Amino acid sequence: xxxxxxxxxxxxxxxxxxxxxxxxxxxxxxxxxxxxxxxxxxxxxxxxxxxxxxxxxxxxxxxxxxxxxxxxxxxxxxxxxxxxxxxxxxxxxxxxxxxxxxxxxxxxxxxxxxxxxxxxxxxxxxxxxxxxxxxxxxxxxxxxxxxxxxxxxxxxxxxxxxxxxxxxxxxxxxxxxxxxxxxxxxxxxxxxxxxxxxxxxxxxxxxxxxxxxxxxxxxxxxxxxxxxxxxxxxxxxxxxxxxxxxxxxxxxxxxxxxxxxxxxxxxxxxxxxxxxxxxxxxxxxxxxxxxxxxxxxxxxxxxxxxxxxxxxxxxxxxxxxxxxxxxxxxxxxxxxxxxxxxxxxxxxxxx
Amino acid sequence: xxxxxxxxxxxxxxxxxxxxxxxxxxxxxxxxxxxxxxxxxxxxxxxxxxxxxxxxxxxxxxxxxxxxxxxxxxxxxxxxxxxxxxxxxxxxxxxxxxxxxxxxxxxxxxxxxxxxxxxxxxxxxxxxxxxxxxxxxxxxxxxxxxxxxxxxxxxxxxxxxxxxxxxxxxxxxxxxxxxxxxxxxxxxxxxxxxxxxxxxxxxxxxxxxxxxxxxxxxxxxxxxxxxxxxxxxxxxxxxxxxxxxxxxxxxxxxxxxxxxxxxxxxxxxxxxxxxxxxxxxxxxxxxxxxxxxxxxxxxxxxxxxxxxxxxxxxxxxxxxxxxxxxxxxxxxxxxxxxxxxxxxxxxxxxx
DNA sequence: GTGAAAGCGCTAACAC
DNA sequence: GTGTTAGCGCTTTCAC
Numbered sequence: 001x002x003x004x005x006x007x008x009x010x011x012x013x014x015x016x017x018x019x020x021x022x023x024x025x026x027x028x029x030x031x032x033x034x035x036x037x038x039x040x041x042x043x044x045x046x047x048x049x050x051x052x053x054x055x056x057x058x059x060x061x062x063x064x065x066x067x068x069x070x071x072x073x074x075x076x077x078x079x080x081x082x083x084x085x086x087x088x089x090x091x092x093x094x095x096x097x098x099x100x101x102x103x104x105x106x107x108x109x110x111x112x113x114x115x116x117x118x119x120x121x122x123x124x125x126x127x128x129x130x131x132x133x134x135x136x137x138x139x140x141x142x143x144x145x146x147x148x149x150x151x152x153x154x155x156x157x158x159x160x161x162x163x164x165x166x167x168x169x170x171x172x173x174x175x176x177x178x179x180x181x182x183x184x185x186x187x188x189x190x191x192x193x194x195x196x197x198x199x200x201x202x203x204x205x206x207x208x209x210x211x212x213x214x215x216x217x218x219x220x221x222x223x224x225x226x227x228x229x230x231x232x233x234x235x236x237x238x239x240x241x242x243x244x245x246x247x248x249x250x251x252x253x254x255x256x257x258x259x260x261x262x263x264x265x266x267x268x269x270x271x272x273x274x275x276x277x278x279x280x281x282x283x284x285x286x287x288x289x290x291x292x293x294x295x296x297x298x299x300x301x302x303x304x305x306x307x308x309x310x311x312x313x314x315x316x317x318x319x320x321x322x323x324x325x326x327x328x329x330x331x332x333x334x335x336x337x338x339x340x341x342x343x344x345x346x347x348x349x350x351x
Numbered sequence: 352x353x354x355x356x357x358x359x360x361x362x363x364x365x366x367x368x369x370x371x372x373x374x375x376x377x378x379x380x381x382x383x384x385x386x387x388x389x390x391x392x393x394x395x396x397x398x399x400x401x402x403x404x405x406x407x408x409x410x411x412x413x414x415x416x417x418x419x420x421x422x423x424x425x426x427x428x429x430x431x432x433x434x435x436x437x438x439x440x441x442x443x444x445x446x447x448x449x450x451x452x453x454x455x456x457x458x459x460x461x462x463x464x465x466x467x468x469x470x471x472x473x474x475x476x477x478x479x480x481x482x483x484x485x486x487x488x489x490x491x492x493x494x495x496x497x498x499x500x501x502x503x504x505x506x507x508x509x510x511x512x513x514x515x516x517x518x519x520x521x522x523x524x525x526x527x528x529x530x531x532x533x534x535x536x537x538x539x540x541x542x543x544x545x546x547x548x549x550x551x552x553x554x555x556x557x558x559x560x561x562x563x564x565x566x567x568x569x570x571x572x573x574x575x576x577x578x579x580x581x582x583x584x585x586x587x588x589x590x591x592x593x594x595x596x597x598x599x600x601x602x603x604x605x606x607x608x609x610x611x612x613x614x615x616x617x618x619x620x621x622x623x624x625x626x627x628x629x630x631x632x633x634x635x636x637x638x639x640x641x642x643x644x645x646x647x648x649x650x651x652x653x654x655x656x657x658x659x660x661x662x663x664x665x666x667x668x669x670x671x672x673x674x675x676x677x678x679x680x681x682x683x684x685x686x687x688x689x690x691x692x693x694x695x696x697x698x699x700x701x702x
Numbered sequence: 703g704t705g706a707a708a709g710c711g712c713t714a715a716c717a718c
Numbered sequence: 719g720t721g722t723t724a725g726c727g728c729t730t731t732c733a734c
Contacts, residue, residue, distance in 0.1 A: 423711080
């Protein structure tokens with residue numbers, strides 16, 4: 001039993017402040033502050049005083065109150081990111097790289113998911129601003145500009161990742177390019193183009209499934225899909241594109257209905273996002289292996305397990321590390337007023 | 352162009368404070384504060400003053416400084432959680448339910464991943480404490496008690512989820528029970544017990560792969576595995592249990608080596624965690640379908656895609672929602688000093 | 703080399 | 719019903 005108020009200090013006792021350390025060492029609060037936060041080089045403090053203070057601080061279990069520091073310096077050392085969900089490989093990976101980049105800069109990463117709910121998104125951004133975060137990374141927001149507006153109003157640097165906005169620089173995947181690559185691969189593998197060239201008649205057509213046609217990513221993927229399809233096969237009909245939702249259940253129903261109406265799977269299937277894919281395979285797995293003989297499957301987005309299904313899948317793997325690295329580069333760059341759009345190419349992975 | 356300093360206020364201008372609103376309305380700072388933070392019921396403020404203040408605040412784009420409020424009230428309205436990674440279905444799902452529970456209580460959820468790095472874990476918990484979070488949920492920590500100690504020292508309520516500690520109540524999956532179920536299913540499906548009973552000789556044995564034998568979860572799963580194995584088949588040999596890492600690469604090598612040494616797959620394979628499974632299937636997918644004829648596969652943990660591989664897999668799905676709900680219940684309960692261990696049963700999912 | 707004092711923006715007595 | 723005042727714990731001139 002030492003008389004000290006050391007490491008086992010009873011819970012809920014007032015945490016020690018610089019004043020306690022000052023009193024304990026006979027130094028002043030400003031000296032303690034300087035010693036403990038590293039700003040002491042400018043203050044030519046005697047080595048002896050410094051060590052004494054540091055010892056006292058560690059004995060007392062002192063640890064700075066970051067809210068007080070933040071208030072005084074009007075900075076927080078926090079950097080925020082909002083994502084629609086963590087339960088998705090793409091966003092989880094973006095989050096992972098966000099944390100790495102943040103830590104590399106001695107910032108504390110705060111990621112909050114908002115479930116694609118505009119109200120929750122706004123509330124969250126508002127909260128981050130109120131905590132004085134240094135900057136905000138906005139990913140997969142339903143209304144990037146509504147959030148951009150909140151940030152601009154508060155004078156907080158921010159950047160859109162994945163989905164672009166007009167109020168800040170945006171770093172997005174090159175969805176158009178990726179969709180073209182994927183579509184071309186699917187059509188080639190399906191033999192549809194060759195069949196058409198040879199005058200052969202083939203039942204069914206290339207099907208696009210999942211996502212929301214009006215959102216930026218899906219819109220560009222559809223554009224890429226359409227363009228390649230038109231070049232290689234011909235016009236795309238309305239029913240070839242079913243992009244009304246990311247929801248697994250909805251997409252499960254869609255593919256089932258499609259299968260029933262057509263009496264089989266389409267010769268090629270372009271599934272937009274692993275989330276939609278998850279729904280689709282719930283139905284697909286009920287089919288016998290033979291059902292896949294005449295169907296090639298592609299998925300925009302990547303998942304390690306999806307690469308091991310009982311039929312081959314070509315996937316587009318987005319460059320999350322590159323997206324995040326570029327996002328931080330932009331956040332740190334000279335405040336180029338113009339809201340630029342930067343596109344990062346994904347990678348095609350075939351199995 | 353209104354003369355107002357409204358929504359489009361130039362970036363980086365000082366954000367308005369209650370004093371600005373006070374000056375603009377002729378009220379005092381405390382009145383403004385009371386009106387704007389809802390604590391005004393006790394202060395019987397005239398409806399007229401209140402609306403006037405609210406209007407001025409919204410015109411000025413006022414939003415409270417949460418660091419100042421937190422400093423004054425010594426609370427932050429934040430609740431922290433640390434996870435080893437977001438790139439894993441189990442932790443992503445835990446995180447998701449953590450956010451739901453937090454929001455239901457009007458707390459701002461802050462999840463930080465620490466990559467199973469003890470140093471990063473401690474630094475992160477320290478930072479959360481410094482921000483005065485209301486409580487901390489610790490999941491998948493390498494050293495729960497080291498973190499528990501930091502929290503106890505700062506008088507912060509905390510709870511261990513998934514991996515138990517001795518310094519705080521722990522809510523964990525019933526790994527022992529889950530492993531028994533899974534092992535029993537695998538042995539039954541493999542026909543090993545029947546073969547043994549019938550005096551038949553069968554090549555190979557049930558293999559346990561992945562995880563770290565010394566960590567709590569793995570240890571209990573091994574215990575369950577061993578117990579059922581001994582009851583149904585007999586003693587477990589050293590080589591039947593390979594639990595040295597979660598790393599996909601390591602486990603890919605392990606299963607490959609095993610396959611080579613035994614000249615085929617084991618009659619039953621118990622893979623511990625989807626992460627290890629991800630590595631295992633990198634090798635398994637290189638094998639022809641016939642290779643799986645005599646091998647039944649199980650995975651402790653669940654992934655939607657893993658349920659659609661080209662061989663059937665039995666999986667254990669942990670009850671993340673239940674774990675998190677119980678964690679919050681405990682955090683809110685009367686500060687029962689004893690560090691209890693609460694186990695939540697998972698669910699067996701067969702495909 | 704070090705201390706005194708002001709103030710970051712907010713809340714909560716207490717006064718009137 | 720509303721204003722005055724005193725901090726919360728820290729950083730930062732400025733003085734000595």
